[in-house]
Amino acid sequence: MTRKVPSKAERYFSTGISMITSRGTKGPNIMAAEWVLQISYNPVLIAIFIHKGSQTLKNIEKTKEFGVNVASKEQTAEISVAGGYSGFEIDKMSLENIFKTFTPQKIKTPMITGCTINAECNLVRKEKLGDHVMLVGKVVHIKHDDTKSPLLYHRGRYFGLGQMVEPDRQEVVTNKSTLEFFKNLAQGRFVLKCAGVLVESKNKVLVTKWPKTKVETIPFSIPPAGKNQREHLKKFIRKMRLGIQIEKESTMKRLVLKNGKEIQRVNFIIFKGKNNSTKNNSWKLKQDDVIANLA
Ligand SMILES: Cc1cc2nc3c(=O)[nH]c(=O)nc-3n(C[C@H](O)[C@H](O)[C@H](O)COP(=O)(O)O)c2cc1C
Structure with missing residues (x-):
């Protein structure tokens, strides 16, 4: 397929990174996702954008629920594994030394410990957009950890929060x-x-x-x-x-x-x-x- 947009400027976005947990017939799964966004306050809605070849998409389509686990800066290993392998290739969650989970409050999909935010979501909307599928989740339970600092992502590299920038006044x-x-x-x-x-x-x-x-x-x-x-x-x-x-x-x-x-x-x-x-x-x-x- 020829690219309609000639530059690679779109690669210069900066984002956070989340780990999306889901459940399938083979058990729980996890993937890394940078395209994760809160899109409403009331109700709290989170949109995630997932590629069609992922096991995560198949799982969420079936169970109609998912976990959004926003990564902290200590979780680069987790992200590399969650994003580097598909659930079709290995059972990521069963790796003994990578993911630590806790039991959710309102859904049945396990959540990940050590994150800045954990949001349990029920799927309320699914829409195919370009080469990804937008899944909108209504948050049914959410918690955050103030002691953790978010992991940021820019041009394929991980970053932590830098100095606060006071707007020029x-x-x-x-x-x-x-x-x-x-x-x-x-x-x-x-x-x-x-x-x-x-x-x-x-x-x-x-x-x-x-x-x-x-x-x-x-x-x-x-x-x-x-x-x-x-x-x-x-x-x-x-x-x-x-x-x-x-x-x-x-x-x-x-x-x-x-x-x-x-x-x-x-x-x-x-x-x-x-x-x-x-x-x-x-x-x-x-x-x-x-x-x-x-x-
Ligand atoms: C830092 C990072 C961010 C990613 N963001 C996304 C994303 O927003 N959407 C997506 O579909 N895939 C994203 N991926 C790729 C998936 O995590 C990857 O394809 C994964 O293997 C899918 O896993 P699954 O097949 O087990 O669901 C990202 C990968 C990395 C490393």
Whole structure:
């Protein structure tokens, strides 16, 4: 068969690795699978993508259940065996020195010890997609082990988790009350999402007062999730009786507000604004707190 996709770019995906356990007429079986994905929270659904020549597929088609055992970084030997041999070739699970199992709670297929996650699944959907078959399992029992770290897979090699990568954010040192103000708005959310409007006049940035507090910033609001941010901001500006026309252009400011050890992450979508009237505006000139960094 000729390949329709000329490059091997698809080999550059990074994944985790799971061990899929199943049961057949010859007993339990196990295979390695990197194409394993949670696809729903409620109910918890996991999709696995299994090639047609595997014993695993045949087993699951028969019993309508399978185990997803997400490998930890100590389990490279298990993965190499589960992925390197087919159940048609050897009885992998009976190898004395490789797999350790435990009895499941809700299904009859054995599960593997030493994993980061063990999910017992009932088959709810089967669909042929390309050269693999998608099997969707509804999770009927799940547990995880916080002391284990996942095994990762990239270009045929195994990896462990590296250093956490803190998303690139502009650090803004604020005074205590400003930080507290944003923390209050965030109410424990990891990232506070704001939409604001910035009006520039003669190279100076105009700022205004947040209605009920003393914090000075650009006029901004926190749009509800899923709402169009520009439309929401427009209504907000109207309600505040600011004579500002919001333009189409917008920029993104990813900030981490800091005061001592306290931080709050804030994303600002900032729209450009035109000052239409001078009537009701309580504009002030640029300050050196949050405002300074939004220009
Ligand atoms: C790291 C790794 C990841 C794999 N991922 C998959 C996968 O996602 N889907 C698949 O069908 N086969 C995958 N395989 C190949 C199967 O594990 C392999 O064909 C296995 O022998 C099938 O076993 P079975 O015939 O006993 O079911 C993977 C193999 C390795 C080593």
